[in-house]
Amino acid sequence: MLFAVLSGFLLATVAPWLHRLFGRHSGWALGALPLGLFMYFGSFLPEIQQNGPLVIDYPWVPGLEIRLSFLVDGLSLLFAMLISGIGFFIISYAGRYLESHRDLARFYVLILAFMASMLGLVLSNNLIALFVFWELTSITSYLLIGFNHEDEDARKAALQGLFVTVGGGLALLAGLVMLGMVAGSYELSEILTQGEWLQAHPWYLPIVLLIVLGAFTKSAQVPFHFWLPNAMAAPTPVSAYLHSATMVKAGVYLLARCYPGLGGTQTWLFLLGVFGAITMLTGIVMAVRSTGIKRVLAYSTVMALGTMTMLIGLGTEKAILAAMVFLLAHALYKAALFLLAGVLDHGAGCKDFLQTGGLRRAMPISTLIAALAALSLAGVLPLFGFIAKELLFEATLQAPRWAWLFAFAAWSAAILVVAVAAIVGIRPWYGAPVQTPIPAHEAPPAMLLGPAVLALLGVFFGLFPWVIAYGLLEPAASSVYGQPISLPLALWHGFNLPLLMSVLSLVLGLLVYRYWDQLRAQTALLDQWVRFGPERGYEAAMQAMVRVAHWQTALLQNGYLRYYLMATLLSTVVLLLAALALNASAVQFYFDLSGVMLHEYVILAVLLAATVMAVTTRSRLGAVASLGAVGFGVALIYVLFSAPDVGITQILVETLTVILLVLVLFRLPRFLGLTSTALRVRDALIALTVGGTITLLMLSTISTHYFDSISSYFIENSQPEGYGRNIVNVILVDFRALDTLGEIFVLALAAVGVYAMIKLRADRLKKGES
Amino acid sequence: MPMYSLILRSASHFLLPLLLLFSIFLLLRGHNEPGGGFIGGLVASAAIALYLFSMDVKAARQVLHIDPRELLGWGLTLAVLSGVPAVFWHQPFFTAQWLTLELPALGEVKLSTVLLFDIGVYMVVIGSVLTVLLALADADDARH
DSSP, rough: HHHHHHHHHHHHHHHHHHHHHHHGGHHHHHHHHHHHHHHHHEEEHHHHHOOOOEEEEEEEEGGGGGGEEESSSSHHHHHHHHHHHHHHHHHHHHHHTTTTTTTHHHHHHHHHHHHHHHHHHHBBHHHHHHHHHHHHHHHHHHHTTTSSSSSSSHHHHHHHHHHHHHHHHHHHHHHHHHHHHHTOSSBBHHGGGGHHHHHHSSTTTHHHHHHHHHHHTTTTTSTTHHHHHHHSOOOOHHHHIIIIIIITHHHHHHHHHHHHHHHHHHHIIIIIIIIIHHHHHHHHHHHHHHHHHOHHHHHHHHHHHHHHHHHHOOOOOOHHHHHHHHHHHHHHHHHHHHHHHHHHHHHHHBGGGGGGOOOOTTHHHHHHHHHHHHHHTTTTTTTTHHHHHHHHHHHTTOSSSSSHHHHHHHHHHHHHHHHHHHHHHTTTTTTSSOOOOSOOOOHHHHHHHHHHHHHHHHHHHHHOHHHHIIIIIIHHHHHHHHSSSOOOOOOOSSSSSHHHHHHHHHHHHHHHHHHHHHHHHHHHHHHHHTTHHHHHHHHHHHHHHHHHHHHHHHOOOOOOOOHHHHHHHHHHHHHHHHHHHGGGGGOOOOOOOTOOOHHHHHHHHHHHHHHHHHHOOSOHHHHHHHHHHHHHHHHHHHHHHOOOHHHHHHHHHHHHHHHHHHHHTTSSOOOOOOOHHHHHHHHHHHHHHHHHHHHHHHHHHHHSSSSSOTTHHHHHHHHHOOOOOOHHHIIIIIIIHHHHHHHHOOOOOOOHHHHHHHHHHHHHHHHHHH | OOOOOHHHHHHHHHHHHHHHOOOOOHHHHHHSSSOOOHHHHHHHHHHHHHHHHHOOOOHHHHHHOOOOHHHHHHHHHHHHHHHHHHHTTOOTTTTOOOEEEEEEEEEEEEEHHHHHHHHHHHHHHHHHHHHHHHHHHHHHHHHO
């Protein structure tokens, strides 16, 4: 299981070479992994149906109770199979769609890394692991939206998506940690059984608010929906995969996952039900108002996300099942439609519905696929979308509260969905042929396979719903609901109210499509209004952040090294003195010079002399050399007191410091004594304070023993457990390897930082000269 | 920057390989005797710094074969990856894994993820010191 989840990352590391190896067939070659994963996850289905959920556990950071444990149940398998299954079509499709893009290799790396993060997210059983994967999806999504990084709009959209989702991610982290503290465990399988305890706890409300905030930002619920349509700056396969079929559903996944523990309360119903319904209506109204092909699809995705959130909020048995059915139906037709949007762009150069028309002669297969997907979107008998729509109506009509309101909202949305389906299913293909930017031609098979299979699945599941219901949807709905659900899915529910609503929505929706152009003209006022939407709030917040950054940079980073040093030293001194004041008794002036040997006095004298020299000399090179002498003296002390490793390191660092300083010294102007006496006195005082504080610190350290020293543990275990006699090294690379890892990262960052400063300055100088 | 000293230049040609060998020696023996990746990396950086002073930036880069910034990245990657194998044996991340080989000529050779980690540290130290050093020397050259 661990290997399956991480295999995407592993393949991503070698993807560029595989791409070079397979050339134009690389899409198929790399697509083999998601296809294999799809079958692997599928193989779990019979097992969990017989034995219930499966937990697979790997230790990760046992000290912090962070485990890499995976929860395999109906819900996680439904998502895992969607991610890997659609992932296969996306990658093979992208192999052709981005064939001539020079960064195709980078695309493979990112999309595979994304797929692995997403699999980790839906399979994680540990809250912290889930959060790590959650953030990984945000980061890979950021890189994928900004894939065409030379385009300013793409960069802006990527940053917007990142800020919104990562901002929500912070709230989520707080919520998850609180949840873990209340439940006494970070394992989902142990938390979710404690529903009653959690809901009675005073922290219930903050936990729900924080987790829901995280889920809402990720799943683009109002008022955070604005980032999703902007994310359409990404290449079409990315939009199809991340921003319709998988990543944006991570929020829905999280809500569904948390339902057994947190769901079913009035708060839950209100938050999810109401915001979901508002999102549903906002999304679909915006979709009808738009004309860009990907924008229409993006807004209709917002609508779908709102619908699923609302259904999980309603929380009845039927609503949960409806959410799962809707999830699958939506993933199938929306991925197909997005891929077709790419086909339109690739084969005819069309990015806007107004540019299209009469393409059915040039692109007959695409026309057929579009028709099937659009029929499923509209919810027409006998497609899978029809079942989803019927269930949606039934679930809203049976809602525990405000049933008529929810039902009316769902029905109004459905009318506009039908109109959108007509726009994507009819508008580009029928009617009088339009002059397209490039002569229209049918897409290659690699680009038609994905949409065709996905659209045909919509037909198949519609005709034979029990196939998918028994194997996947019922287990998924059961694991959300917390107890077995068995509601047979059927295409025909008889003549009832939902059917009437369905038929009426079809008729009215087609009417809306008939008068689409007029309708858009008449509602143009809405655009004025939308400009004052939440996106404006986002922009204001970003500007405020930049202003604060400017202000504090000007304040703190004034460019004078001496002030930086002073600020650093003095704040250290203040903190240390405060700590010492709290332990004033610990400082004991205890001098016993009887054991000091003569040569140690000599070293001390050299150290003192070198220090005095460094302070008083008027030559910079002299000062550097004296400082070097101090360093070597200290190294000598280390060696004398049997710490050879530290001594060697000190000598080497000292040497390199001198080399660095020499390189820098040549660039400084001649030494001038500009400092006034008052300033010198001030500096001397600061220096003495710092030195005195450190001395006090040393004195208190040697006389305080709060705990038994850990060094005896290291001494005893270095050889038997670390297989090394050099304790310092065993600590560095084995016992405390994680600390060392942190340190080398800091070292690397510092080097990159210095490099950037030197290079920026050099570039500026060069520009100034030319 | 280069100081045209024939003595330094001739000496550095002999010293460079010796110092680099010494740094690898320090790296490998680190587990039992004073040494290790950090110290080894510093010695190697100092060796190349010496070469830089006696020759010039171009020569120093040629000795290195690889851009120090890349060395930095690969070092970090290696250090992180050395923690991964443990997870596949159901042990916490970064648990050391040992492999003892009996080689005919060398006797018993112990290989471990710890050594990989130390090599990673070695690379990061060389990478970061030389990234800064060569950038400074470059900037210096640009001014002259």
